[in-house]
Amino acid sequence: xxTVKNWQLGxxxxxxxxxxxxxxxxxxxxxxxxxxxxxxxxxxxxxTWTFNKGQEHMWWANVETKPYGGYPKWWDxxxxxxxxxxxxxxxxxGGTPADGRFGPYGxxxxxxxxEAGAKTLTPDxxxxxxxxxxxxxxxxxxxxxxxxxxxxxxxxxLDETGEQLPVHNTWFFYLARICNHCSYPACLxxxxxxxxxxxxxxxxxxxxxxECRGYRKCxxxxxxxxxxxxxxxxxxxxxxxxxxxxxxxxxxxxxxxxETRCMSACIGQIRMQGLVNVAEDGTWAEDRHxxxxxxxxxxxxxxxxxxxxxxxxxGYYIPPRWVSRPYLRQMFGxxxxxxxxxxxxxxxxxxxxLQLFRRSNRxxxxxxxxxxxxxxxxxxxxxxxxxxxDTVIAFGKDGRELFRTTVEEPVHVRSNAHANSI
Amino acid sequence: xxxxxxAPDLMEEALLLAEPGAERDRAAAFRRERNAIxxxxxxxxxxxxxxxxxxxWFARFGLQTRVEEIVNERAGFTxxxxxxxxxxxxxxxxxxxDLVDPASRAQKTAGPLLVLRLRxxxxxDRGALQALLRHELMxxxxxxxxxxxxxxxxxxxxxxxxxxNLLRDRYRVVWDATIDGRLDRAGYGSPAxxxxxxxxxxxxxxxxxxxxxxSFDAWWNEDRPTHAAMAAFAAGPVHAAASRCPVCRxxxxxxxxRVRAIEPPVAAAIREENPSWRSEQGLCSQCLDLxxxxxxxxxxxxxxx
Numbered sequence: 001x002x003t004v005k006n007w008q009l010g011x012x013x014x015x016x017x018x019x020x021x022x023x024x025x026x027x028x029x030x031x032x033x034x035x036x037x038x039x040x041x042x043x044x045x046x047x048t049w050t051f052n053k054g055q056e057h058m059w060w061a062n063v064e065t066k067p068y069g070g071y072p073k074w075w076d077x078x079x080x081x082x083x084x085x086x087x088x089x090x091x092x093x094g095g096t097p098a099d100g101r102f103g104p105y106g107x108x109x110x111x112x113x114x115e116a117g118a119k120t121l122t123p124d125x126x127x128x129x130x131x132x133x134x135x136x137x138x139x140x141x142x143x144x145x146x147x148x149x150x151x152x153x154x155x156x157x158l159d160e161t162g163e164q165l166p167v168h169n170t171w172f173f174y175l176a177r178i179c180n181h182c183s184y185p186a187c188l189x190x191x192x193x194x195x196x197x198x199x200x201x202x203x204x205x206x207x208x209x210x211e212c213r214g215y216r217k218c219x220x221x222x223x224x225x226x227x228x229x230x231x232x233x234x235x236x237x238x239x240x241x242x243x244x245x246x247x248x249x250x251x252x253x254x255x256x257x258x259e260t261r262c263m264s265a266c267i268g269q270i271r272m273q274g275l276v277n278v279a280e281d282g283t284w285a286e287d288r289h290x291x292x293x294x295x296x297x298x299x300x301x302x303x304x305x306x307x308x309x310x311x312x313x314x315g316y317y318i319p320p321r322w323v324s325r326p327y328l329r330q331m332f333g334x335x336x337x338x339x340x341x342x343x344x345x346x347x348x349x350x351x352x353x354l355q356l357f358r359r360s361n362r363x364x365x366x367x368x369x370x371x372x373x374x375x376x377x378x379x380x381x382x383x384x385x386x387x388x389x390d391t392v393i394a395f396g397k398d399g400r401e402l403f404r405t406t407v408e409e410p411v412h413v414r415s416n417a418h419a420n421s422i
Numbered sequence: 423x424x425x426x427x428x429a430p431d432l433m434e435e436a437l438l439l440a441e442p443g444a445e446r447d448r449a450a451a452f453r454r455e456r457n458a459i460x461x462x463x464x465x466x467x468x469x470x471x472x473x474x475x476x477x478x479w480f481a482r483f484g485l486q487t488r489v490e491e492i493v494n495e496r497a498g499f500t501x502x503x504x505x506x507x508x509x510x511x512x513x514x515x516x517x518x519x520d521l522v523d524p525a526s527r528a529q530k531t532a533g534p535l536l537v538l539r540l541r542x543x544x545x546x547d548r549g550a551l552q553a554l555l556r557h558e559l560m561x562x563x564x565x566x567x568x569x570x571x572x573x574x575x576x577x578x579x580x581x582x583x584x585x586x587n588l589l590r591d592r593y594r595v596v597w598d599a600t601i602d603g604r605l606d607r608a609g610y611g612s613p614a615x616x617x618x619x620x621x622x623x624x625x626x627x628x629x630x631x632x633x634x635x636x637s638f639d640a641w642w643n644e645d646r647p648t649h650a651a652m653a654a655f656a657a658g659p660v661h662a663a664a665s666r667c668p669v670c671r672x673x674x675x676x677x678x679x680r681v682r683a684i685e686p687p688v689a690a691a692i693r694e695e696n697p698s699w700r701s702e703q704g705l706c707s708q709c710l711d712l713x714x715x716x717x718x719x720x721x722x723x724x725x726x727x
Contacts, residue, residue: 134541135435135510135512135513135541135542136512136513136541139512139513214456214460215453231434
């Protein structure tokens with residue numbers, strides 16, 4: 001095993017291959033507070049990439065109701081249990097959150113799936129701790145939809161204080177998921193054929209169909225279960241991050257990098273996808289006015305999904321503010337409290353950046369803010385709040401303006417002239 | 423000896439699951455041979471090669487023999503079948519055996535077709551597979567036995583689909599009890615199976631109370647059950663007076679015991695909407711929950727959502 005730096009864990013970790021970093025990394029932020037589980041993303045992906053024979057069970061993009069739902073069923077609980085079995089009581093975070101880009105959530109003192117695999121598995125399969133889901137587990141992609149958590153130990157009754165604020169006792173939330181195009185992919189680490197690779201130009205993780213021989217080690221190893229086996233071709237498949245769109249080679253993109261199908265279809269405007277610059281040490285290079293860099297490293301409102309698995313996933317989530325904090329800390333790490341605090345009391349800049357979500361399908365590489373007038377002053381959560389109608393301007397890869405939008409949304413009043421006109 | 427046709431997808435998945443448990447050399451040979459097939463460009467030729475490969479390795483891993491041995495323990499009835507197929511089940515609940523009519527007229531004279539539904543992982547566990555197939559094949563043996571007098575449809579009840587479902591479920595519980603009882607006496611049982619069946623029987627026939635235990639013992643020890651006797655037993659309690667809620671008139675497995683401690687405002691509300699109802703008649707859990715939620719003292723606390 002080689003030693004690599006994992007900035008999310010705030011420490012070095014073991015990985016089967018030496019570190020190799022792309023110049024840019026495909027990454028995304030999902031604002032869970034906004035997701036309504038309309039499944040538009042799910043269907044956009046399905047109708048683009050997985051509508052063929054043999055792919056019936058495949059949902060590269062899915063939205064599941066947490067805490068009970070999951071595709072495949074119990075995927076996260078199962079891998080968490082295996083890690084706990086491998087390192088009883090040791091899967092904890094420590095250290096102090098760093099101000100810089102390395103270790104912003106403190107230091108993870110437990111074992112990753114690579115480290116636990118090396119310690120607990122037999123030599124032949126020692127690369128990654130994982131499991132192969134059964135047919136039944138793949139078979140119900142939206143199981144337990146809208147099922148909330150009630151009072152512990154009380155069946156068939158709603159918690160009488162379930163709706164209390166700020167954290168609900170009765171809760172559920174929607175977790176939208178795609179492949180995280182991890183910096184240290186478990187699928188890549190596990191493949192005995194080296195059929196999986198990470199593209200140097202954008203960090204997208206792809207599976208070479210001509211090299212795959214259907215060992216299914218990637219399916220077993222991916223802790224997010226986003227690698228799937230196709231019976232009729234006898235090869236595994238996974239999300240390709242709609243790479244022709246990201247490259248700008250898709251005919252629809254007209255040469256300009258475009259966000260993926262699942263992002264573009266998001267009517268809840270929860271998603272933003274981009275390409276972040278990667279430094280030589282694998283951390284995100286300083287890029288103060290990149291919206292994803294700002295959300296993850298400056299505002300610190302967006303957090304990686306299960307960072308403790310150790311794959312350094314590139315999907316980030318603004319955690320749902322109404323959900324039990326211990327549950328969220330397990331899912332997103334110790335940065336949860338600060339992320340929610342910052343999201344509930346947004347800075348002037350954060351409020352402007354949040355307006356960038358889904359105003360365009362083009363990939364945003366930089367933003368700028370033009371200050372506007374104060375439009376509101378009042379109290380919220382016992383704090384003074386001031387709102388400014390700032391204009392946020394998005395720029396594309398070539399530095400040209402993509403669009404501009406304001407904090408205060410424009411109001412359209414329907415004309416009396418026609419019943420259905422705006 | 424009956425020939426088993428095993429669905430290709432079931433066979434292939436079972437092989438892929440069996441591979442990690444195989445001896446090192448054997449697993450390496452399996453992989454070498456399988457990987458070479460991927461080099462074939464023509465999809466049809468490749469599929470054909472995979473099928474042939476699966477047939478070979480299903481036998482080499484001993485999975486074919488494992489299934490055949492268990493099925494052929496039932497040599498007595500296999501001659502009355504036109505064939506046997508094993509297809510892939512997705513869930514544990516889907517696993518089982520059934521008899522279906524063959525599609526062609528010529529085959530119909532040769533008897534029905536045995537269809538077994540199994541999950542791929544069930545083929546790997548010899549003990550569990552034996553237990554499952556012995557139980558399921560006993561069902562099939564009964565269905566083919568003229569003395570058993572099996573009929574596909576149970577007598578129709580006048581209670582609608584929910585009553586029919588109850589009847590079917592009770593019939594299944596009785597039949598399962600007689601099968602596991604017979605297997606137990608043949609040396610294939612275990613105390614855990616008997617306990618599980620007793621619990622299932624107790625839940626399905628809760629209205630029998632203490633007498634349920636005696637009934638269970640009788641069915642467990644029955645060596646020559648018949649379809650008619652089991653159907654009559656299953657239907658009996660359904661037609662009893664207590665099997666229909668006096669308020670909503672829906673058939674139910676049992677009325678709710680909590681009615682003894684019903685709050686006066688709740689009882690008054692039920693009587694107001696159902697003047698002929700008396701608390702001694704009882705009511706079902708659904709009705710009791712509904713009236714308690716609307717008129718019980720707890721309703722003030724929970725109905726403000």
